[in-house]
Amino acid sequence: MQDIETTHALQNLIRLQELQVRQSELRDRVEQTPKEIACLDEELAEKRNMVEKAEAAITHSSKERRLTESEVEDLGRKLSHYREQLMEVKTNTAYQAMLHEIKFVESQISEREDFILEQMLESDELDQKLAEAKSAFQEEENIALARKKELEALVVESDSGLQEVEKERARIQNEIPGEFLARYQRIAAVRDGIAVTKVVNHSCEACHVRLRPQLLAELRTNRQIILCENCNRILYYSDA
Secondary structure (H helix, E strand, C coil): CCHHHHHHHHHHHHHHHHCCCCCCCCHHHHHHHHHHHHHHHHHHHHHHHHHHHHHHHHHHHHHHHHHHHHHHHHHHHHHHHHHHHHCCCCCHHHHHHHHHHHHHHHHHHHHHHHHHHHHHHHHHHHHHHHHHHHHHHHHHHHHHHHHHHHHHHHHHHHHHHHHHHHHHHHHHHHHHCHHHHHHHHHHHHCCCCCCCCEEEEECCCCCCCCCCHHHHHHHHCCCCCCCCCCCEEECCCCCC
C-alpha cells in the first residue's frame, strides 16, 4: 500500500514539475513580449528617421536652390544696370572699371548657375534615397504591425495558459502528501525551481552525473523517492 502511495506521489511530483516549468515558460513569454514590441518600435523609428532625414535633405536642397535662383535674378538685374551705365561713361578709366564690375557679376552668376545645376542633378539622387527610405519604412511597418498582432495574441494565449496551469498546479498539490510536497518545495527553492528530473543515459538529466547501477535498478521501479547523490534532486525513470 505504501509503495502505491509513493508511486502515486512520485507521478504527481513529476506532473507538478512539468507544470512549474510550463508556468515559468509562459511567464517569461508574457514578460518578454513588451520588450520585443519595444524593439520593433525602435527599429521602426530608425526607418522613420531615415525617411525624415531624406525629406529634410530634399527640403534643404530646394530651399538652397530657390535662394540661389533669387540671387541670380538679383545679379542679372545688377548686370543689366551696369551695362546700361557702360554706355554712359565718358572716360577710359571709368569704362575699364565698369567692365571689371560687369565681369565680376558675370562670374558670380556663372558660379551660382553651376551650383543650381549641381542641385538639380543632386535632386534626382535625393528623390531616389527618399523613395528607398519610404519603401524600407513601409516594409518594416508592415512586418512590425503583423508581428505585434502575433505577440498580442500570444500574450492573451499565455495569460489563459497561465490560469489553466495555476489551477492544475493547485489541484495536483492538494493530492500530494505534505511530506513529499515539502521535500519538493525545499529542493526547488535551492535548485532554480527544478526539484524533479528524469534519468537519461544512466545519468541525472539535471547535473549529468552518472548513477550507480544499484540506484538505477531501484529507480526503474519508480516505487520510492530517490534523490540524485550529486544534486539531491528527485529522480525518476522513464522508458520513453
